[in-house]
Amino acid sequence: MSDKQRILLVDDDPNISHLVRLYLEKEGFEVTQAARGDEALMSFRKRQPELVLLDVMLPGVDGLQVLKEIRKVGKVPVIMLTAKDETFDKVLGLELGADDYITKPFENKELVARVKAVLRRSAGECGDVSQDDTLTFPQLTVSLARYEVTYEGRDVEMPPKELEVLYYLASHPNMVFTREQLLERVWGFDFFGDSRTVDVHIKRLREKLPGCEQYGWEIHTVWRVGYKFEYKA
Numbered sequence: 001m002s003d004k005q006r007i008l009l010v011d012d013d014p015n016i017s018h019l020v021r022l023y024l025e026k027e028g029f030e031v032t033q034a035a036r037g038d039e040a041l042m043s044f045r046k047r048q049p050e051l052v053l054l055d056v057m058l059p060g061v062d063g064l065q066v067l068k069e070i071r072k073v074g075k076v077p078v079i080m081l082t083a084k085d086e087t088f089d090k091v092l093g094l095e096l097g098a099d100d101y102i103t104k105p106f107e108n109k110e111l112v113a114r115v116k117a118v119l120r121r122s123a124g125e126c127g128d129v130s131q132d133d134t135l136t137f138p139q140l141t142v143s144l145a146r147y148e149v150t151y152e153g154r155d156v157e158m159p160p161k162e163l164e165v166l167y168y169l170a171s172h173p174n175m176v177f178t179r180e181q182l183l184e185r186v187w188g189f190d191f192f193g194d195s196r197t198v199d200v201h202i203k204r205l206r207e208k209l210p211g212c213e214q215y216g217w218e219i220h221t222v223w224r225v226g227y228k229f230e231y232k233a
Contacts, residue, residue, distance in 0.1 A: 004030040005119065008049040010040040010066065011081060012058055016104070020053070023108040024115070037061025041069055049076065051119055056082040056093065064096060071097040075147060075160050077118045094197055095204060097159035100187065135170045137231065138215035142167050156208050161186070165201045169219060169229035178226040202227055
């Protein structure tokens with residue numbers, strides 16, 4: 001049985017797939033390829049990879065739908081590959097639970113670096129948050145170990161990155177973080193995208209935690225600086 005980390009590469013461009021596979025195998029990964037969304041889902045269930053590289057535009061089932069199906073069964077890291085340099089595509093992928101995205105054309109060395117960084121973060125080897133702690137505030141409980149959020153006595157569904165942003169901010173109450181700091185510390189690497197990624201996650205968190213101000217805490221915007229988890233104990 002191979003002890004190599006398994007990556008599922010999903011892209012219908014044979015030239016891109018071939019080059020990416022060569023680079024990843026050179027770095028010691030075991031790579032399985034799929035060119036269609038339906039093939040990707042079958043391979044995912046069979047191979048149980050440690051990470052998925054997923055093109056957005058696919059024949060059969062598109063990449064975003066594949067991502068939705070993957071997120072129904074687990075939190076395996078997913079990096080989206082997209083030829084569209086549009087904020088909507090990036091934001092939508094991140095909202096659905098992608099861990100990162102990279103826009104074509106890309107440097108294979110950069111892609112490999114992203115893969116390694118996401119795998120390190122997934123294994124809990126980078127970042128400042130504790131994998132064992134549960135944070136508790138009035139009417140709010142956030143467990144990073146179980147990836148669970150409870151608000152006002154009910155479970156709140158959140159993609160992994162939303163939960164991690166909330167956990168990071170709440171684990172440093174009343175400390176202000178810039179968008180760039182949050183991208184680096186939550187995503188675990190120097191993010192090459194735009195800072196709207198953080199804004200989108202904050203917006204979604206606020207929608208899922210309405211009325212939290214009455215309990216003495218909130219995710220507060222610090223004008224022209226960033227965000228903080230404001231807690232009035």
